[in-house]
Amino acid sequence: MRKIVSFFIFLTTATSYSAPVVMPRVDASLFVNRGKTDFESIFDKDIDRTREVVRWLFDNNRLDHDYSKAVDTSLVFQPYWNRFSSMWHLIDLDADGKPELLFSGKPLISEEKERFSIFVQYGSVWKEVFWDDGHLLAFKKHPRTGEIILYHHRYPCCSQFTHLIQRVRWLRNKMHLTQRYFLARDSDMNGKFFPLKSSYPKNYRKLKGKTMLYWSKGKIKENAARFSPTNQIINFPAKSYYQILAQEGRWYYVMMVSPPLIEESMVANANNLQQSRFYGWINP
Secondary structure (H helix, E strand, O other): OOOEOOOOOOOOOOOOOOOOEOOOOOOHHHOOOOOEOOHHHOOOOOHHHHHHHHHHHHHOOOOOOOOOOOOOOOOOHHHHHHHHHHHEEEEOOOOOOOOEEEEEEOOOOOOOOOEEEEEEEEOOEEEEEEEEEOEEEEEEEOOOOOOEEEEEEEOOEOOOOEEEEEEEEEEOOEEEEEEEEEEOOOOOEOOOOOOOOOOOOOOOEEOOOOEEEEOOOOOOOOOOEOOEOOOEEEEEOOOOEEEEEEEEOOEEEEEEOOOOOOOOOOOOOHHHHOOOEEEEEEOO
């Protein structure tokens, strides 16, 4: 059974699968400290091996993509492989000498949404252990263990406006996830969302007093978005930990590490943010 990981932490409305995605790409360097994007360097070069693993998934009807048996059980493998081969990669995530299988791409040609999936081999069987909407954003190699840490970007679709940058680790036969969120849309939402560049300091700071986090630089008091008159997200209490990633004038682009106050917000559910980090702007 597919392991679905989804966190509906902000206001959302009913969406249609045919509706367009929003801001599908962001600069990886803004959200991943020293993240790399030369993915070919970590992918298994044995294309025949990759094809045979994907063929097993196809023949055993473990795929719900276009051209797969989920569409028609009489379909054969080669047309599927011709269409989707560039989206499949073997990669040894936990550095144990046995590769995992990664899918990152559009499973349905008629839709704009992408999917990010990881499959693991158990004996002669391959199982999907993780999937979510979005794509592979960046990666790192652990300097001591040699494991590969992936960063996945789930971007908004339809009426939503929440982005998720998710660190994904497959370690000791278990998935380990860390979530970081930010708000942005290329339509129906105003403000300068990101700095030109960011850097990740080793030290953390503490807020001196209660501080509001904003989704964009500066205070917008009206018509910030169709769902909110201001660009306010939520307040963080005094002594909350954060990192300053960039400074523009008196405004700081930060990653909030501590949880926000439990309070009402038009765009965030504080109860669901207690274990997550959040990007945004503050003017302390």
